[in-house]
Amino acid sequence: MSELWIATLGASAICYLLKILGYSLPQSTLNxxxxxxxxxxxxxxxxxxxxxxxxxxxxxxxxxxxxxxxxxxxxxxxxxxxxxxxxxxxxxxxxxxxxxxx
Amino acid sequence: MGQNSCVSFERRTVLRDSLSVAIPVGSYGAAFGAAAVAGGFSVLQACALSLLLFSGASQFAVVGVMAGGGTPLSSIATGALLGIRNGLYGMRMAPILKLTGIQRFFGAQITIDESTGVALSQENRGEAAMRYGFFATGIGVFVFWNLFTFIGALGANSIGDPSSWGLDAAVPAAFLGLVWPRLVNTKARLAALLSVLLALSLTPFLGAGLPIIATVFIALVIGWK
Structure with a gap:
């Protein structure tokens, strides 16, 4: 896999994980x-x-x-x-x- | 009847708010598509970033770091650091949206600055309006952003040297446009100035992309107390 594809898919995966994490963590973290x-x-x-x-x-x-x-x-x-x-x-x-x- | 027309009127107002954000923001997707192709990404990779990553600042950062000669790791790290706020938006939106099952996987993907911003601006209209604003804005930005990414990437693909079209200045100008509305007070402007100085002074010594990540130190110091 080319470096550009690694960056594209890797960043996409981690950024999605961060988004879904927001819906899974307790709200107290935000406070x-x-x-x-x-x-x-x-x-x-x-x-x-x-x-x-x-x-x-x-x-x-x-x-x-x-x-x-x-x-x-x-x-x-x-x-x-x-x-x-x-x-x-x-x-x-x-x-x-x-x-x-x- | 009276109740119904009141509800539908409100929906129209919320929809107008949503689209007035979604259409202009989505059209900046053209700038992203052009920047990605100018930075060496293919049209397919540009479109993949808009579909799968779907968060403007992170997308520009991934492209910017790779274009500057950085490694995939520093590119992913910069994109991820800029994506943390989407997680915080999710925490804010979760009790309002109450998403379950497959809805949650879709709702998470459209949890960005604009969808959260419009939803929170509807607070005085009630939770139903907030949910409607969130989805109308999120889906609207998603559709237009992806459409315009494709157009911008195709356009940039058909021109030669990006510098002779000014694309090498348009990309940092896009970052400037993204940071500008955040420079609301002295502390924010100080953080911006210090990170410019730190990034430039580290550039000769660290690999591409790392001077950018190093500026998180400034955010930690200024934000800590």
Missing amino acids: NPRIQRVNTFIPIVLLSALVAVQTLTIDSQVIVDHRLAGVAVAAIALKMRASFPLMMILAALTSALIYNFI
Whole structure:
């Protein structure tokens, strides 16, 4: 099995397990405020790290290129309350223009 | 009669709430499909992720880590960490939905941000409205998300170099769009900033994907007290 299939099926299986676990565990687990708080921050740190790594790295090097301009435009679009698809299109357009013409 | 029309009116209102979430969110599936193919996944693998994993942030993470040269293990771990919250949503929804048998297996799969969010927003309309909102939103997002994943994956499959179409910037922009609404206070913004710095400074030293997982440490420290 290719690495991509392992990632696809492995992540799907574990994420489904987490979903079904929620319906099987006692509700008292949820009442622990510490678990609640840590869980609020998990998506924040992982998604922020993904933004940084996908924007500024290639392999194991930190590199500034056309992608940063695209993501900067996305941030401005989000600040101006643009919709999700519009924000992505503006980011792609900015990055593509710089990549192709500069 | 009066009672009935009241109930059906309420259903229509809940259905409208559900679809107004399900259709736009589902259409982002196109972005996922395109990102997956740009990251080296096949159209079939992109569609499999949307059908079987069905949780946007985890799906983008699995694709992002693999595209960045990570191992399947770090890709699965990142996807799973982002999937923990669905388990917590399940705990919240279980006493409301009271699912049994096969219903539970299906209900679990559509337990995501949007279905839980719409269900909880119907609290003042009663538990029946919450259940209806949960299923209408969950099924709606599932149908549209999978449909648009296929369209986006096909579209990206027919173009050449992803960079010349800006797809390499659109993927981090998608992550930015996912994290943006969560940056509601100083603590959240601090967590985001620290994890950007930590991930970038670890990048030269750790294998791809691991600097991302390492930022969970920040969530533990900030969330602990």
